[in-house]
Amino acid sequence: MFGGFRCTVPADADRKVDTSNNLFIETVMEQERRVKDLKAQEIQMTAENPRIRTQQETTDISIELKAQKVEDFLDKKRRQQLRQNNLDLRQLEKQLKAAFISKQLAEQKVATDKLKLEQMKKKRLEDVEFDAEQKRCKEALVEIEKKEIKKKQEFRNVLLGQMEESQQRRKIEYTEVLKERDEMQKLLQKYKAEHEAELMEIERRKENAKKEMDEFKRLQDALKLENMAQKMDEVERFQAMMKEREEKNLQTKLEREAETQRRAELSDRIGQQLYNVESEKRKRENLLLDLLVEERNTNEDIRYKQNLEKQWNDRLQMRREFERYRAERDRRKLEQEQNEDAIFLADMRKQLAERDKLDQLADEKRRQKIREHGRAIQEMIELRRRQRAIDAAEEIKWHEYLLSEERKQLKMVEDERLQMLKSAPVDVLRYLPSGVLKDTDRKILGLPNQGKKA
Numbered sequence: 001m002f003g004g005f006r007c008t009v010p011a012d013a014d015r016k017v018d019t020s021n022n023l024f025i026e027t028v029m030e031q032e033r034r035v036k037d038l039k040a041q042e043i044q045m046t047a048e049n050p051r052i053r054t055q056q057e058t059t060d061i062s063i064e065l066k067a068q069k070v071e072d073f074l075d076k077k078r079r080q081q082l083r084q085n086n087l088d089l090r091q092l093e094k095q096l097k098a099a100f101i102s103k104q105l106a107e108q109k110v111a112t113d114k115l116k117l118e119q120m121k122k123k124r125l126e127d128v129e130f131d132a133e134q135k136r137c138k139e140a141l142v143e144i145e146k147k148e149i150k151k152k153q154e155f156r157n158v159l160l161g162q163m164e165e166s167q168q169r170r171k172i173e174y175t176e177v178l179k180e181r182d183e184m185q186k187l188l189q190k191y192k193a194e195h196e197a198e199l200m201e202i203e204r205r206k207e208n209a210k211k212e213m214d215e216f217k218r219l220q221d222a223l224k225l226e227n228m229a230q231k232m233d234e235v236e237r238f239q240a241m242m243k244e245r246e247e248k249n250l251q252t253k254l255e256r257e258a259e260t261q262r263r264a265e266l267s268d269r270i271g272q273q274l275y276n277v278e279s280e281k282r283k284r285e286n287l288l289l290d291l292l293v294e295e296r297n298t299n300e301d302i303r304y305k306q307n308l309e310k311q312w313n314d315r316l317q318m319r320r321e322f323e324r325y326r327a328e329r330d331r332r333k334l335e336q337e338q339n340e341d342a343i344f345l346a347d348m349r350k351q352l353a354e355r356d357k358l359d360q361l362a363d364e365k366r367r368q369k370i371r372e373h374g375r376a377i378q379e380m381i382e383l384r385r386r387q388r389a390i391d392a393a394e395e396i397k398w399h400e401y402l403l404s405e406e407r408k409q410l411k412m413v414e415d416e417r418l419q420m421l422k423s424a425p426v427d428v429l430r431y432l433p434s435g436v437l438k439d440t441d442r443k444i445l446g447l448p449n450q451g452k453k454a
Helices: 019-044 051-085 087-123 128-226 228-295 300-359 363-423 439-445
Strands: none
Touching (some): 087 363, 363 439
8 A cells, every 4th residue: 555665563562561560670679689789898898988978878879769660660550550441541542552553654655655756766767677677576566465455355354254243242142131131120020019018017017006006995994984093004004005006116117117228229239230231231332343443444533433422322321310210219218208207197196185085184284295295296206307317418428429439530530541642742643533632632732723634
């Protein structure tokens, strides 16, 4: 394509090379050996020797140099780990490599054109024998280009085969994902049935409690007819029984709330599993996109933009679904608590009314009793409201913490991305696909807003 000129790229360009690490270890060992030699010489010398102080300063400098090199090595490893774990940074690194290769190809093309121009000038001064030799060279170049075209066609066929195989594999994986989703739906239905059974059990307990209250009332009336003098004792026993009943109801409610929380956590885990499956699917799609980008065909920029838009839309869709699920769960929980409060208040009013009938106290004492009951009910309601406010505040705090961690991670990725762009030559950045560099990136790097590829 460029007159037989080829870009010389090492065969191990994409392989992880540990030569720098070995060189660093050898340098550190050499520094330690020098420090030991300096200490041995210091022992052999006398205290009056003025060179001892200079040697001590040399030792301190060596130690500081070694510590600085260790810190630089650790920072380099942290940055390397961040580039390996982040998909956007890995893609940017591949794009920078591709831009560097494009720059080399363009420079080689310019050099080739210049060489051809010089050959054309010399050609006018050469004889017929040189023309024949030139013709033979042209035929050789044509043969080389044919071989290159054939090689590219073979590579394209292999890539198409890999793409077809990848599509088949994705179909199989999609079938497995649907199967797992059906199993999760069955599991949710099972938990729903268990929840309905528990609600029926609670209703049964309420009926039993009502029957016990009726039986107690009947016994209370009988005892009242037998001995009116024992009324106060019976009332106290009734109050103790009601207190025990309230404690038992409170314990049952706490257990029910714990079971509800456990099911909510299970639902969250199921949602997270679905999100992980979708993430793995996007990773596989990104891998296929990287293979297509390496082919560097004319539709490279369009596919890159479509992939970014799809990833962003998938993330927004996943976040909206999670927020809808969360809002629906909070709404159901609030309705359940309101219904329980209404039932609780109704039961309390009914019990207090029956208790007041049994007491048969004076009007003033009955009004005081009513005020005491009202204050007790109001205190219980206020306590429940405060507990709900505390739970809501903790949930908001946890959500803010997750958002803060996500912002920190995004900032680290953005800083490393800018560092990668700054470390690349400016003339290489011009060969990046359109859409990779933002307007803010161009402003920081000192590039024009409407930069074009060379």
